[in-house]
Amino acid sequence: MKGSILAMNKNKIVAASFVLLAFVATLSACKDNKSTGLEYARNMYDPLAYNPDQPNNNFANGQTAQTPPANTNPIGFVKYEYANTKEGYEAAGANLKNPLPHSEQNLLSGKHYYTVFCGPCHGDNGDGKGHLVQIEKYAGVPAYHGDAASSRGGAMSDLSEGKIYHTIMYGLNNMGSHASQLTPDQRWKVVMYVQQLQKIQ
Template sequence: MRKEILFIVYTFLFLVVQSCFDSSAPNYQYFPDMYEPIGYTTYSESDAFNNGIEAQEPVNGTIPRGMMLYEYPNSNEGYEDAKINLLSPIDYNDEDRAIGKELYGIYCALCHGNKGDGQGILMKREKFLGVPSYADRDITLGSIYHVLIYGRNAMGSHSGQLSIKERWQVAHYAMELRKELIK
């Protein structure tokens, strides 16, 4: 009888040890005080603020360094205004073109297609429908920049993903594609 009891105890212990290897929990550390930061880190929790998050939104009206104010409002009038009056501040050269092409490939080609014909992979897989070809729309550098900031209809804003200069580089590259399409 003793043997049987021992057997059960051993299986139980084995199961307990086995259950310790849990891929959903982080491993233990030698000296956690050398691993765990004392200061606030990105995305950490913090009781310094009411909502318990370290990452706070900037105070209303804050202007980050290097930011340029954008004066056209997010409305139809603003769009039309930007389309005619907003001009590119950058002197588009080969270097800008290379960057613009790379960024276009990352952020735009998914829907608009590598050629700007509206045949991106999300369109081909029917996740998105009705993405127009650049050739069918009356767009200018200014209107592309405006839409990159605010988004328009089904397209969302990409101002969080692209800096001011990058937006202009992408806009120039998109206009280049349009020229190719219209030819």
């Protein structure tokens, strides 16, 4: 009998404590309309670092985002030395060589990137009949093999690796630049695969 009364008192104490805690939490949440109440781990949504557009007294110009020092490049940045001109195109064609080894793995990667980025216009076989051409969205897309002529002169099947790379970098005619979509290594893999397509009879 005494044990059951003690157990009932414990249950009442626990229930009363829970009600009191809920009441205090409700009251503290309602005291300020702008308050979010109890906040857990504030540093998860109040960053310690400055935001790029936030004023910053640590710099003379009062800005957080600073212009990089002259003649510096981001980590991993590869500078492309050839201008987007006919002269730059010819110089790239004469001087640029694929730095990647000709391997089955590089060729497979090149085929993948080609299918994703080039195939919609140039076609999976490099015949200039990709699905965007077939639905008449674009016209005049050249084939990489056969007698197709480049708009810059010469046959598409004779384009050097440097000229292909230069065209991927800057684009040409309806083709936009793919420099932001493909890293330098990925571009060279695409070049490697395009050169395979050039050999199709």
